[in-house]
Amino acid sequence: MKTLNFMAAGQLMVGEKPMPSLNGSDMVVKVRRSAICGTDIRIYKNGHFKIPCGEKRVLGHEIVGEIACVAEDVSYFKRGMRVALVPNIGCGHCEMCLEGHNELCPDYEAFGISIDGGFEEYVYIPDFAVKAGNILALPDDLGYDEAILAEPLSCCHNSYQALGTKPGDTVLVIGAGPIGAFHVMLNRLAGATTVISADILQTRLEKMLGYGADILINSAEEDLEQAVLHHTNGRGADIVITACSAPALQAQSLRLAARHGKINFFGGLPEGKSNVLMDTNLMHYKELKILGTTGSSIFDYKKAIDILASRRLPLEGMISRKYRIEDGLEAFQYAMSGQGMKTVFDFD
Numbered sequence: 374m375k376t377l378n379f380m381a382a383g384q385l386m387v388g389e390k391p392m393p394s395l396n397g398s399d400m401v402v403k404v405r406r407s408a409i410c411g412t413d414i415r416i417y418k419n420g421h422f423k424i425p426c427g428e429k430r431v432l433g434h435e436i437v438g439e440i441a442c443v444a445e446d447v448s449y450f451k452r453g454m455r456v457a458l459v460p461n462i463g464c465g466h467c468e469m470c471l472e473g474h475n476e477l478c479p480d481y482e483a484f485g486i487s488i489d490g491g492f493e494e495y496v497y498i499p500d501f502a503v504k505a506g507n508i509l510a511l512p513d514d515l516g517y518d519e520a521i522l523a524e525p526l527s528c529c530h531n532s533y534q535a536l537g538t539k540p541g542d543t544v545l546v547i548g549a550g551p552i553g554a555f556h557v558m559l560n561r562l563a564g565a566t567t568v569i570s571a572d573i574l575q576t577r578l579e580k581m582l583g584y585g586a587d588i589l590i591n592s593a594e595e596d597l598e599q600a601v602l603h604h605t606n607g608r609g610a611d612i613v614i615t616a617c618s619a620p621a622l623q624a625q626s627l628r629l630a631a632r633h634g635k636i637n638f639f640g641g642l643p644e645g646k647s648n649v650l651m652d653t654n655l656m657h658y659k660e661l662k663i664l665g666t667t668g669s670s671i672f673d674y675k676k677a678i679d680i681l682a683s684r685r686l687p688l689e690g691m692i693s694r695k696y697r698i699e700d701g702l703e704a705f706q707y708a709m710s711g712q713g714m715k716t717v718f719d720f721d
């Protein structure tokens with residue numbers, strides 16, 4: 374089968390690989406779609422601590438497809454079932470796993486990071502992933518082009534659960550990439566009265582109108598703080614989400630939030646850049662709640678599938694380009710250009 378291997382930082386190579394042999398509760402999923410995420414781009418550029426030097430890895434943790442074969446101990450899953458893969462596999466024993474937060478397990482394994490992921494024709498599902506519940510069946514009427522959006526949407530669902538957006542809220546989403554778009558859609562669906570989208574790229578920003586944003590702020594052209602205060606009658610936003618990796622915006626977000634506002638540092642910062650100086654008096658005197666969310670649990674993923682299947686989200690244009698796996702390098706170049714929304718590998 375064809376595969377796209379990560380060899381070392383800055384090095385991807387299209388290759389061939391034999392089909393895996395199965396034991397116990399292992400399975401193989403024929404990949405139908407897999408998508409490039411910011412995490413894949415970061416690994417491609419810098420490597421990852423879970424990928425030892427000299428070892429190759431198939432990246433890609435956003436994966437949907439159909440079960441191609443199952444080993445003798447698998448009973449629930451059958452050949453031909455359409456499924457999505459939840460990327461982070463918890464150990465099943467720690468407190469976080471017991472609480473259902475596999476995304477916070479300190480001993481996690483993950484498709485596309487510690488084990489091979491979806492940038493190949495068939496992905497091997499080790500039995501611990503099957504037993505941990507990381508394989509979810511897809512509803513019959515949810516197409517692969519929609520289902521492939523479940524993983525990034527599930528991470529935004531985790532954020533939404535932590536923030537608890539409600540009708541009457543003004544939500545500010547900083548960053549107008551695919552993740553920003555999902556935050557806009559979900560907060561709109563949750564009943565936010567006004568959704569403000571901010572970015573420095575006008576072309577990306579304008580797309581947010583179609584995803585449910587009411588107000589756009591191009592922060593390369595206007596002062597973000599002044600614009601937010603202007604659009605909120607001087608109050609600031611009830612909810613601020615930083616869907617970008619800029620340290621200065623985390624500090625600034627305290628000035629963009631309303632009294633009793635909630636802020637989620639959704640986007641992680643590059644290593645060595647996360648010691649951000651901020652005015653904690655703003656936190657104190659405005660009684661702000663500042664949180665972080667990372668990844669998603671199996672439950673968030675299930676909710677994301679349900680939300681996609683409800684057809685309540687305006688997903689038009691969320692997949693900007695599709696590539697064959699043989700053109701993997703070109704696909705990464707396009708994804709890294711930051712021009713579009715999702716870049717997807719299509720195996721049909």
Ligand SMILES: [Zn+2]
Nearest residue numbers: 410435524525
């Ligand atoms: Zn992702």
Ligand SMILES: [Zn+2]
Nearest residue numbers: 464467470478
């Ligand atoms: Zn665990």
